[in-house]
Amino acid sequence: MLVPVFTLKLNHKINPHMVTVGKYDGMHPCLTAATQAGKVFIHNPHTRGQRLSSSRITQSTQDSDISLLNINQAVSCLASGVFNPSHEHHSLLVGTQTDLLAYDVHNNSDVFYREVADGANAIVLGQLGGISPPLAIIGGNCALQGFDHEGNDLFWTVTGDNVRSLCLCDFTGDGNNELLVGSEDYDIRVFKEDEMIAEMTETETVTSLCHMHGSRFGYALANGTVGVYDRTARYWRIKSKNQAMSIHAFDLNSDGVCELITGWSNGKIDARSDRTGEVIFKDNFTSSVAGVVEGDYRMDGQIQLICTSVEGEVRGYLPASKEMKGNLMDASVEQDLIRELSNRKQNLLLELRNYQENSKAGTGSKKKEKEGQMGVIPANTQLQTALSVNAGSENQKPSVDLTISTSNDTIIRAVLIFAEGIFEGESHVVHPSAQNLSGCIRVPIIPPKDVPVDLHIKAFVGGKSSTQFHVFELTRQLPRFSMYALCTQGSAPKPRGKATFSITDRLQRVVMWLNQSFLLPEDIEVPDVCFTSLRGAGQLCIKIEQSGEITVSTDDMDLAGDVIQSLSSFLAIEDLSVDADFPDYFEEVRNTLVQVDEYHSVHQRLTAEMADHSNLIRNMLVQAEDARLMGDMKTMKKRYIELFDLNRDLINGYKIRSNNHAELLNCLRAVNQAIQRAGRLRVGKPKNQVITACRDAIKNNNVNALFKIMRAGIQSC
Helix, strand or coil, X not given: CCCCCEEEECXXXXXXCCEEEEECCCCCEEEEEEECCCEEEEECCCCCCCCCCCCCEEECCCCCCEEEEECCCCEEEEEEECCCCCCCCCEEEEEECCEEEEEECCCCEEEEEEECCCCCCEEEEEEECCEEEEEEEEECCCEEEEECCCCCEEEEEECCCCEEEEEEECCCCCCCCEEEEEECCCEXXXXXXXXXEEEEECCCCEEXXXXXECCEEEEEECCCEEEEEECCEEEEEEECCCCEEEEEEECCCCCCCCEEEEEECCCEEEEECCCCCCEEEEEECCCCEEEEEEECCCCCCCCEEEEEECCCEEEEECCCCCCCCCCCCCHHHHHHHHHHHHHHHXXXXXXXXXXXXXXCCCCCCHHHHHHHHHCCCCCCCCEEEEEEEECCCCCCCCEEEEEEEECCCCEEEEEEEECCCCXXXXXXXXXXXXXXXXXXXXXXXXXXXXXXXXXXXXXXXXXXXXXXXXXXXXXXXXXXXXXXXXXXXCCCCCCCCEEEEECCCCHHHHHHHHHHHECCCCCCCCCEEEEEECCCCCEEEEEECCCCEEEEECCCHHHHHHHHHHHHHHHCCCCECCEEECHHHHHHHHHHHHHHHHHHHHHHHHHHHHXXXXXXXXXXXXXXXXXXXXXXXXXXXXXXXHHHHHHHHHHHHHHHHHHXXXXXXXXXXXXXXHHHHHHHCCECHHHHHHHHHHHHHHHCCCHHHHHHHHHHCHHHC
């Protein structure tokens, strides 16, 4: 059984996800974590005689080994590592919703302090692609930004939604790191510098990512799911009723391969095999886990796994010795495993007895009755499935109908469907009442997003009097654009928005893509079709000329981007330029940019007013104290009343400034999403060029150039 080699009880609460270990003097590892009231604590038990104190760092009154770094804002992310290539000592990086601080703890000085308009929800420090200096990469409001140790902005791009997790990993195996980004739109995106090269869709917000080894990485979702990917292939995943607070890769059983260490909201720590997800070790804290990190905290040359709880408890674990290898669990866990295997044995014995009774089914007049009860069905029984688009009615929502039927007069007693991202809990059970049993069941499915989904179907089939049933299992794929019904042109107002591009492939290949990506009543041959969105997003028209020019007409810019990306992937197009015009959406973006300017001017005015109020308060406080010392109580009372009024104005001004900042963030998010959508209309180099050119246009406040680029791409500049 693996036990902690050290345990600490720190008198500071720890914010979840915000724990790191840094060698700030280049030698001694220090546990660092964000705590409440806008502070970061640095635990350094190695140099007790040397204590630093300044305007930023103060000594903790509760623990002599802890120094407190005053941030004076709520900390949103934390990281440490070698930032300046010419120095060995680590820098501490602290992100808030408005700023990024790079701090030299050893020399007690700021490396740089930068305002970040999009906020910092996640941070990672390291080498990215061919960019030579290490970058502090922060993910915020639909944007990614990278700074070098001098505070220079060397990397910027946009992503689909608010960033929640970041990780550096050699995804392609070319020796250079790619950036993995987990966001609130359930996607894991992979960026090779500013080019997105892969995208994996999950079922919830991606809260944590960690590099395992090679191209393998672990992930955690907000719904309690953890798992491991190798590039775009998922090896395994498990789901818990608790939330994964932190994940980390560490070789705990000394087999040369890192396990996935997960800290849970119920205080549990477990280590799982990266290949199978099997639990090889677990332990428990009395409160939620805050973070899992590693470091040579005892300075004995051995790296420990360091686990922290939100209440400030810290435990360190050494990797298993050769004698303990393969026996990391305690006896109670082994008992649980024996109990589980015993239950499985009982289930298998019960199943075997059912088969034996079936084979001994009696002869004569009772044979048929006996066969019916035992669930004996004709040998040629088949389970058939069909998918169709249901436009809905007044009493029924539009949906995709999955029809499951048998090939004879047998009945379907129940159907289980497993599908990611469609059903709550990822599974759906249909169990008709005894009066409504039949050989056909219709299940309405409403996919929330346009992604292809595998439907894993299990159906219980038998006779009407059966008490035992045969289980049929099959998988059916839901096409990507299944929520679009074929319609005739002119049946609804024609969309004003459109995207036009040219391809060199044969038209038959495009028709093949149409037949695979949409649910069509029969295969079409004419490459000129119109669909109605069952989600109420209007019409989607796709027109293909003999010359190879394709026009995608829709008022939904996201949908146009999805269609172009899907078609480009099917035809293996590496670079694609597109002319786009979405007048309604572009007008929205123009209005948003006007609002951004207004919010910026209000922000500056309010900041100036707060500074004036602060100066007035300082002067009035001095006057009030002077009056008190001189015994002039009347003047003192007058000054304190004025001071109270000024303070109230200052608080009201702060509330207005806070609301203004929240609205500004929403507008900046909308602008970043507009750039992302403009990029998704293109493929390869034109996509990256559009994103970079859009950002430059916004930096130069050139709105007209921005819309030219969004319409015609980089060639319009």
